[in-house]
Amino acid sequence: MRRLMFLIPLVLFLGLAGWFAVRLKQIDRGDTPDRLPSVMIDKPVPAFDLPPLVEGQPGVASAELGDGKVRLVNFWASWCAPCRSEHPILMRLAGQGVDIRGIDYKDKAADGQAILARDGNPYAAVARDESGRTAIDFGVYGVPETYVIDRQGRIRYRQVGPITPQDLQNRILPLINELSK
Amino acid sequence: MAALVLTATLLSGPLARAVQPDEMLPDPAMEARARAISKDLRCLVCQNQSIDDSDAPLARDLRLLLRERLVKGDSDAQAVAFLTDRYGDYVLLRPPVRPSTYLLWFGPFALLVVGGGILLWRGRHGTVGAEAVAPPLSAEEKAHLALLMDDKDEGKGRP
Numbered sequence: 370m371r372r373l374m375f376l377i378p379l380v381l382f383l384g385l386a387g388w389f390a391v392r393l394k395q396i397d398r399g400d401t402p403d404r405l406p407s408v409m410i411d412k413p414v415p416a417f418d419l420p421p422l423v424e425g426q427p428g429v430a431s432a433e434l435g436d437g438k439v440r441l442v443n444f445w446a447s448w449c450a451p452c453r454s455e456h457p458i459l460m461r462l463a464g465q466g467v468d469i470r471g472i473d474y475k476d477k478a479a480d481g482q483a484i485l486a487r488d489g490n491p492y493a494a495v496a497r498d499e500s501g502r503t504a505i506d507f508g509v510y511g512v513p514e515t516y517v518i519d520r521q522g523r524i525r526y527r528q529v530g531p532i533t534p535q536d537l538q539n540r541i542l543p544l545i546n547e548l549s550k
Numbered sequence: 551m552a553a554l555v556l557t558a559t560l561l562s563g564p565l566a567r568a569v570q571p572d573e574m575l576p577d578p579a580m581e582a583r584a585r586a587i588s589k590d591l592r593c594l595v596c597q598n599q600s601i602d603d604s605d606a607p608l609a610r611d612l613r614l615l616l617r618e619r620l621v622k623g624d625s626d627a628q629a630v631a632f633l634t635d636r637y638g639d640y641v642l643l644r645p646p647v648r649p650s651t652y653l654l655w656f657g658p659f660a661l662l663v664v665g666g667g668i669l670l671w672r673g674r675h676g677t678v679g680a681e682a683v684a685p686p687l688s689a690e691e692k693a694h695l696a697l698l699m700d701d702k703d704e705g706k707g708r709p
Contacts, residue, residue, distance in 0.1 A: 403597065408638035415636075475607070501611050508636040510594035510608060 399536060407508055407527040414442070414522055415506035419496035422473050422481050429470045429496035435522015439548045441469040441541075442516045443492070444504055447480035449512045455531035456488050462537070463491035467545060471495040474504050474512050517541065519548045568605045575617050584617045587626055590643050591616070591633060600643055 396402075409415075414431045421428040434440060443459060445452040463469055471492035473481040478497060485495070498504055507516065508527075517526040526544055528536060575581040585602060591612065593604035601609040601616075612633065619629040633641050645651050687695065 405594065405640050406638060408635070501608070502615070505608075505611065505615065505636060508638070510637070 398539075399533065404529045405510065407524070409508050409516075409524045410527065411523055411525065414516075414518060414524055415503070417503040417506065419472060419498055419503055422471075422478060422485075422495040422497050427494045429472060429494050431522070433494075434470075434518050435520065437520045438468060439520055439545050440493075440518045441467060441545075442472065442507075442518055443469055444472050444474045444498075444507070444509050444512050444514045446474045446476045446512050447484040448476065449474075451531040452513045453488070455513050456491070458532050458534065458537060459491035460489055463493075468493045472503065473497045474509070475499065475501045515541075517544055517548070568603055568609065569613065570610075573610065573613055573617065575621065580617075580620050583626060584613070584620055587629060588613055588616055591630070592641050592643050594637060594641065 414434050416431045418430040418432070419428050429442070434442070441462070445455075459469060469492050471494070473495060476497065476499075481495070481497065485492075504512075504514075507514070507524075511529070513528075513531055515528040515532055516524050517528075519525045525548060526540065528541065532541060569585070575584060588602040589600050591601045593599045593601045593606055593609040593612075595606040595608050596604050599609075601612045603609075616629055616633070619632055624632065630642070639645060639651075645654060647655050
Protein backbone atom coordinates (compact mmCIF):
# COMPACT_ATOMS: atom_id res chain seq x y z
CA MET A 370 0.00 0.00 0.00
CA ARG A 371 2.66 2.42 1.07
CA ARG A 372 4.74 1.69 -2.00
CA LEU A 373 1.83 2.65 -4.26
CA MET A 374 1.38 6.08 -2.64
CA PHE A 375 3.54 7.65 -5.33
CA LEU A 376 0.76 6.82 -7.81
CA ILE A 377 -1.72 9.18 -6.12
CA PRO A 378 -0.65 12.34 -8.02
CA LEU A 379 -0.70 10.40 -11.27
CA VAL A 380 -4.22 9.12 -10.61
CA LEU A 381 -5.39 12.62 -9.64
CA PHE A 382 -3.84 14.04 -12.79
CA LEU A 383 -5.45 11.41 -15.03
CA GLY A 384 -8.81 12.04 -13.38
CA LEU A 385 -8.54 15.78 -13.93
CA ALA A 386 -7.32 15.37 -17.51
CA GLY A 387 -10.23 13.00 -18.20
CA TRP A 388 -12.73 15.49 -16.81
CA PHE A 389 -11.22 18.29 -18.93
CA ALA A 390 -11.46 16.08 -22.02
CA VAL A 391 -15.14 15.36 -21.33
CA ARG A 392 -15.94 19.05 -20.82
CA LEU A 393 -14.03 20.10 -23.95
CA LYS A 394 -16.03 17.58 -25.93
CA GLN A 395 -19.28 18.91 -24.46
CA ILE A 396 -18.27 22.51 -25.22
CA ASP A 397 -17.49 21.41 -28.78
CA ARG A 398 -21.07 20.22 -29.06
CA GLY A 399 -22.31 23.61 -27.91
CA ASP A 400 -22.77 22.91 -24.20
CA THR A 401 -20.80 25.96 -23.08
CA PRO A 402 -20.71 27.23 -19.49
CA ASP A 403 -22.61 30.40 -20.43
CA ARG A 404 -25.66 28.32 -21.36
CA LEU A 405 -27.81 28.48 -18.30
CA PRO A 406 -30.16 25.69 -17.34
CA SER A 407 -33.83 26.66 -17.59
CA VAL A 408 -36.08 26.23 -14.59
CA MET A 409 -39.07 26.34 -16.95
CA ILE A 410 -38.45 22.86 -18.34
CA ASP A 411 -41.55 20.64 -17.96
CA LYS A 412 -43.59 23.61 -16.74
CA PRO A 413 -46.58 25.00 -18.63
CA VAL A 414 -45.83 28.04 -20.79
CA PRO A 415 -46.34 31.27 -18.85
CA ALA A 416 -49.63 33.02 -19.58
CA PHE A 417 -49.36 35.70 -22.25
CA ASP A 418 -51.37 37.27 -25.04
CA LEU A 419 -49.24 39.36 -27.37
CA PRO A 420 -50.41 41.61 -30.20
CA PRO A 421 -49.47 40.72 -33.80
CA LEU A 422 -46.37 42.13 -35.46
CA VAL A 423 -48.37 42.84 -38.59
CA GLU A 424 -51.69 44.59 -38.11
CA GLY A 425 -54.63 42.34 -39.04
CA GLN A 426 -52.70 39.07 -38.69
CA PRO A 427 -52.96 36.78 -35.64
CA GLY A 428 -50.74 37.43 -32.62
CA VAL A 429 -49.47 34.74 -30.27
CA ALA A 430 -51.14 33.74 -27.00
CA SER A 431 -50.40 31.00 -24.48
CA ALA A 432 -54.00 29.77 -24.81
CA GLU A 433 -53.29 28.62 -28.40
CA LEU A 434 -50.36 26.46 -27.31
CA GLY A 435 -50.90 22.94 -26.06
CA ASP A 436 -53.87 22.09 -28.24
CA GLY A 437 -52.36 18.74 -29.17
CA LYS A 438 -49.69 20.04 -31.52
CA VAL A 439 -45.95 20.30 -30.84
CA ARG A 440 -44.71 23.81 -31.53
CA LEU A 441 -41.65 25.98 -31.33
CA VAL A 442 -41.71 29.44 -29.79
CA ASN A 443 -38.85 31.55 -31.13
CA PHE A 444 -37.77 34.84 -29.57
CA TRP A 445 -36.01 37.03 -32.11
CA ALA A 446 -35.44 40.66 -33.08
CA SER A 447 -34.48 42.60 -36.18
CA TRP A 448 -31.48 44.08 -34.31
CA CYS A 449 -30.16 40.64 -33.34
CA ALA A 450 -27.35 39.42 -35.59
CA PRO A 451 -27.36 35.74 -34.47
CA CYS A 452 -31.09 35.68 -35.31
CA ARG A 453 -30.16 36.35 -38.93
CA SER A 454 -27.82 33.35 -38.98
CA GLU A 455 -30.57 31.22 -37.48
CA HIS A 456 -33.17 32.41 -39.97
CA PRO A 457 -32.43 29.93 -42.81
CA ILE A 458 -32.78 27.05 -40.35
CA LEU A 459 -36.17 28.31 -39.20
CA MET A 460 -37.22 28.60 -42.86
CA ARG A 461 -36.14 25.00 -43.41
CA LEU A 462 -38.05 23.83 -40.34
CA ALA A 463 -41.16 25.70 -41.45
CA GLY A 464 -40.78 24.06 -44.86
CA GLN A 465 -40.85 20.67 -43.14
CA GLY A 466 -44.19 21.61 -41.59
CA VAL A 467 -43.02 22.55 -38.09
CA ASP A 468 -45.30 25.14 -36.48
CA ILE A 469 -43.10 28.01 -35.25
CA ARG A 470 -44.54 30.93 -33.32
CA GLY A 471 -42.34 34.00 -33.45
CA ILE A 472 -42.05 36.65 -30.77
CA ASP A 473 -40.34 39.83 -31.88
CA TYR A 474 -38.49 40.96 -28.75
CA LYS A 475 -38.14 44.69 -27.94
CA ASP A 476 -38.18 45.74 -31.54
CA LYS A 477 -39.73 48.43 -33.69
CA ALA A 478 -42.69 46.93 -35.56
CA ALA A 479 -41.52 48.41 -38.87
CA ASP A 480 -38.03 46.89 -38.46
CA GLY A 481 -39.39 43.44 -37.63
CA GLN A 482 -41.81 43.56 -40.56
CA ALA A 483 -39.08 44.71 -42.93
CA ILE A 484 -36.80 41.79 -42.01
CA LEU A 485 -39.57 39.22 -42.56
CA ALA A 486 -40.47 40.84 -45.87
CA ARG A 487 -36.82 40.71 -46.97
CA ASP A 488 -35.73 37.27 -45.69
CA GLY A 489 -39.04 35.40 -45.64
CA ASN A 490 -41.43 34.54 -42.83
CA PRO A 491 -40.97 31.13 -41.16
CA TYR A 492 -43.63 31.79 -38.53
CA ALA A 493 -47.17 30.46 -38.40
CA ALA A 494 -47.86 33.60 -36.36
CA VAL A 495 -45.67 36.46 -35.16
CA ALA A 496 -46.31 38.69 -32.17
CA ARG A 497 -44.53 41.65 -30.61
CA ASP A 498 -43.17 41.71 -27.09
CA GLU A 499 -42.38 45.39 -26.91
CA SER A 500 -41.83 45.53 -23.14
CA GLY A 501 -39.94 42.25 -23.00
CA ARG A 502 -42.09 41.08 -20.08
CA THR A 503 -43.28 37.89 -21.74
CA ALA A 504 -39.67 37.06 -22.51
CA ILE A 505 -38.82 37.53 -18.82
CA ASP A 506 -41.71 35.20 -17.91
CA PHE A 507 -40.10 32.58 -20.16
CA GLY A 508 -36.70 33.20 -18.55
CA VAL A 509 -35.21 34.59 -21.76
CA TYR A 510 -31.89 36.34 -21.21
CA GLY A 511 -30.91 37.06 -24.78
CA VAL A 512 -32.24 36.58 -28.28
CA PRO A 513 -32.49 34.28 -30.07
CA GLU A 514 -34.00 31.71 -27.77
CA THR A 515 -36.23 28.89 -28.90
CA TYR A 516 -38.58 26.77 -26.82
CA VAL A 517 -40.07 23.41 -27.76
CA ILE A 518 -43.66 23.27 -26.50
CA ASP A 519 -45.26 19.83 -26.18
CA ARG A 520 -48.83 18.83 -26.99
CA GLN A 521 -50.02 19.73 -23.50
CA GLY A 522 -48.46 23.21 -23.69
CA ARG A 523 -45.45 22.46 -21.49
CA ILE A 524 -41.94 23.73 -22.20
CA ARG A 525 -39.75 20.72 -22.95
CA TYR A 526 -36.55 22.25 -24.27
CA ARG A 527 -34.85 25.59 -24.41
CA GLN A 528 -32.33 26.52 -27.07
CA VAL A 529 -30.15 29.46 -26.06
CA GLY A 530 -28.60 31.26 -28.99
CA PRO A 531 -29.09 30.42 -32.64
CA ILE A 532 -30.11 26.88 -33.59
CA THR A 533 -27.18 25.27 -35.37
CA PRO A 534 -27.61 22.40 -37.85
CA GLN A 535 -26.13 20.11 -35.14
CA ASP A 536 -28.68 21.27 -32.55
CA LEU A 537 -31.39 20.65 -35.08
CA GLN A 538 -30.22 17.11 -35.95
CA ASN A 539 -29.17 16.01 -32.47
CA ARG A 540 -31.74 17.59 -30.23
CA ILE A 541 -34.63 19.53 -31.70
CA LEU A 542 -35.85 17.29 -34.53
CA PRO A 543 -35.59 14.07 -32.45
CA LEU A 544 -37.46 15.78 -29.62
CA ILE A 545 -40.21 17.05 -31.94
CA ASN A 546 -40.60 13.53 -33.38
CA GLU A 547 -40.65 11.99 -29.91
CA LEU A 548 -43.22 14.46 -28.59
CA SER A 549 -45.42 14.18 -31.69
CA LYS A 550 -45.91 10.42 -31.26
CA MET B 551 -5.89 69.93 -20.42
CA ALA B 552 -6.36 66.50 -21.97
CA ALA B 553 -4.73 64.94 -18.89
CA LEU B 554 -7.13 66.86 -16.67
CA VAL B 555 -10.16 65.65 -18.61
CA LEU B 556 -8.83 62.10 -18.54
CA THR B 557 -8.25 62.26 -14.79
CA ALA B 558 -11.72 63.65 -14.20
CA THR B 559 -13.24 60.92 -16.37
CA LEU B 560 -11.36 58.16 -14.59
CA LEU B 561 -12.26 59.53 -11.18
CA SER B 562 -15.94 59.83 -12.04
CA GLY B 563 -16.02 56.23 -13.32
CA PRO B 564 -16.61 54.43 -10.03
CA LEU B 565 -19.26 56.96 -9.09
CA ALA B 566 -21.30 56.36 -12.22
CA ARG B 567 -24.22 54.05 -11.52
CA ALA B 568 -26.34 51.96 -13.83
CA VAL B 569 -29.53 52.92 -12.02
CA GLN B 570 -31.05 55.86 -13.87
CA PRO B 571 -33.01 58.57 -12.06
CA ASP B 572 -36.19 57.74 -14.01
CA GLU B 573 -36.14 54.20 -12.62
CA MET B 574 -36.10 55.23 -8.98
CA LEU B 575 -39.13 54.94 -6.77
CA PRO B 576 -40.54 58.09 -5.14
CA ASP B 577 -40.51 56.37 -1.73
CA PRO B 578 -36.85 56.46 -0.54
CA ALA B 579 -37.33 53.54 1.87
CA MET B 580 -38.72 51.30 -0.87
CA GLU B 581 -36.03 52.46 -3.28
CA ALA B 582 -33.40 51.51 -0.69
CA ARG B 583 -34.98 48.03 -0.41
CA ALA B 584 -34.94 47.70 -4.20
CA ARG B 585 -31.27 48.75 -4.33
CA ALA B 586 -30.35 46.27 -1.60
CA ILE B 587 -32.17 43.39 -3.33
CA SER B 588 -30.83 44.17 -6.78
CA LYS B 589 -27.23 44.20 -5.51
CA ASP B 590 -27.64 40.46 -4.88
CA LEU B 591 -29.29 39.65 -8.21
CA ARG B 592 -27.16 38.56 -11.11
CA CYS B 593 -27.40 40.26 -14.47
CA LEU B 594 -27.96 37.28 -16.78
CA VAL B 595 -26.37 39.01 -19.73
CA CYS B 596 -23.08 39.98 -18.09
CA GLN B 597 -23.23 37.16 -15.52
CA ASN B 598 -20.68 38.58 -13.11
CA GLN B 599 -22.37 41.87 -12.43
CA SER B 600 -25.39 42.53 -10.30
CA ILE B 601 -28.42 44.05 -12.01
CA ASP B 602 -27.75 47.10 -9.83
CA ASP B 603 -24.39 47.56 -11.54
CA SER B 604 -25.20 46.54 -15.07
CA ASP B 605 -26.11 48.78 -17.99
CA ALA B 606 -27.53 45.85 -19.98
CA PRO B 607 -31.11 46.48 -21.14
CA LEU B 608 -32.28 43.25 -19.49
CA ALA B 609 -30.80 44.40 -16.16
CA ARG B 610 -32.76 47.63 -16.46
CA ASP B 611 -35.95 45.67 -17.23
CA LEU B 612 -35.35 43.48 -14.19
CA ARG B 613 -34.73 46.52 -11.97
CA LEU B 614 -38.00 48.05 -13.12
CA LEU B 615 -39.80 44.73 -12.67
CA LEU B 616 -38.39 44.35 -9.15
CA ARG B 617 -39.57 47.86 -8.21
CA GLU B 618 -43.00 47.10 -9.63
CA ARG B 619 -43.26 44.00 -7.48
CA LEU B 620 -42.29 45.97 -4.37
CA VAL B 621 -44.85 48.69 -5.15
CA LYS B 622 -47.48 45.96 -5.53
CA GLY B 623 -46.72 44.92 -1.97
CA ASP B 624 -44.34 41.98 -2.42
CA SER B 625 -42.01 41.23 0.46
CA ASP B 626 -38.29 41.11 -0.37
CA ALA B 627 -38.43 37.30 -0.44
CA GLN B 628 -41.49 37.27 -2.70
CA ALA B 629 -39.88 39.70 -5.14
CA VAL B 630 -36.75 37.54 -5.30
CA ALA B 631 -38.85 34.37 -5.67
CA PHE B 632 -40.60 35.99 -8.65
CA LEU B 633 -37.25 36.11 -10.42
CA THR B 634 -35.94 32.70 -9.30
CA ASP B 635 -39.21 31.18 -10.63
CA ARG B 636 -38.14 32.38 -14.07
CA TYR B 637 -34.35 32.36 -14.03
CA GLY B 638 -33.57 29.81 -11.34
CA ASP B 639 -31.07 30.08 -8.50
CA TYR B 640 -28.51 31.29 -11.02
CA VAL B 641 -30.01 34.77 -10.74
CA LEU B 642 -28.88 34.89 -7.10
CA LEU B 643 -25.32 36.11 -6.60
CA ARG B 644 -25.37 34.40 -3.18
CA PRO B 645 -26.31 30.78 -3.85
CA PRO B 646 -28.75 29.23 -1.36
CA VAL B 647 -27.56 26.40 0.90
CA ARG B 648 -29.20 23.20 -0.33
CA PRO B 649 -27.98 19.68 -1.16
CA SER B 650 -26.91 20.65 -4.70
CA THR B 651 -24.72 23.46 -3.32
CA TYR B 652 -23.30 21.62 -0.27
CA LEU B 653 -20.07 20.99 -2.19
CA LEU B 654 -19.78 24.71 -2.95
CA TRP B 655 -20.46 25.85 0.61
CA PHE B 656 -18.76 23.12 2.62
CA GLY B 657 -16.18 21.81 0.12
CA PRO B 658 -13.41 24.21 1.23
CA PHE B 659 -13.91 23.27 4.89
CA ALA B 660 -13.91 19.58 3.98
CA LEU B 661 -10.61 20.10 2.15
CA LEU B 662 -9.22 21.92 5.18
CA VAL B 663 -10.24 19.05 7.49
CA VAL B 664 -8.80 16.42 5.13
CA GLY B 665 -5.56 18.37 4.65
CA GLY B 666 -5.23 19.07 8.37
CA GLY B 667 -5.96 15.41 9.11
CA ILE B 668 -3.19 14.26 6.76
CA LEU B 669 -0.72 16.71 8.37
CA LEU B 670 -1.66 15.52 11.88
CA TRP B 671 -1.42 11.86 10.88
CA ARG B 672 1.97 12.39 9.30
CA GLY B 673 3.14 14.31 12.36
CA ARG B 674 2.29 11.33 14.62
CA HIS B 675 3.08 8.30 12.46
CA GLY B 676 4.96 9.84 9.65
CA THR B 677 8.59 9.62 8.70
CA VAL B 678 9.22 13.37 8.50
CA GLY B 679 11.12 13.60 11.80
CA ALA B 680 13.01 10.34 11.36
CA GLU B 681 14.25 11.29 7.89
CA ALA B 682 15.30 14.77 8.88
CA VAL B 683 17.89 13.60 11.48
CA ALA B 684 20.44 11.37 9.76
CA PRO B 685 22.13 8.69 11.90
CA PRO B 686 25.72 9.56 12.93
CA LEU B 687 28.55 8.24 10.77
CA SER B 688 30.03 4.89 11.66
CA ALA B 689 33.81 4.57 12.23
CA GLU B 690 34.21 3.01 8.82
CA GLU B 691 32.37 5.90 7.14
CA LYS B 692 34.49 8.45 9.05
CA ALA B 693 37.67 6.82 7.80
CA HIS B 694 36.32 6.80 4.25
CA LEU B 695 35.39 10.46 4.51
CA ALA B 696 38.86 11.39 5.80
CA LEU B 697 40.40 9.54 2.89
CA LEU B 698 38.22 11.43 0.42
CA MET B 699 39.13 14.78 2.00
CA ASP B 700 42.81 13.93 1.79
CA ASP B 701 42.40 12.73 -1.75
CA LYS B 702 41.11 16.15 -2.70
CA ASP B 703 44.40 17.83 -1.80
CA GLU B 704 46.56 15.12 -3.29
CA GLY B 705 44.58 15.21 -6.45
CA LYS B 706 46.19 18.52 -7.46
CA GLY B 707 48.24 18.28 -10.61
CA ARG B 708 46.69 15.03 -11.78
CA PRO B 709 45.21 14.95 -15.30
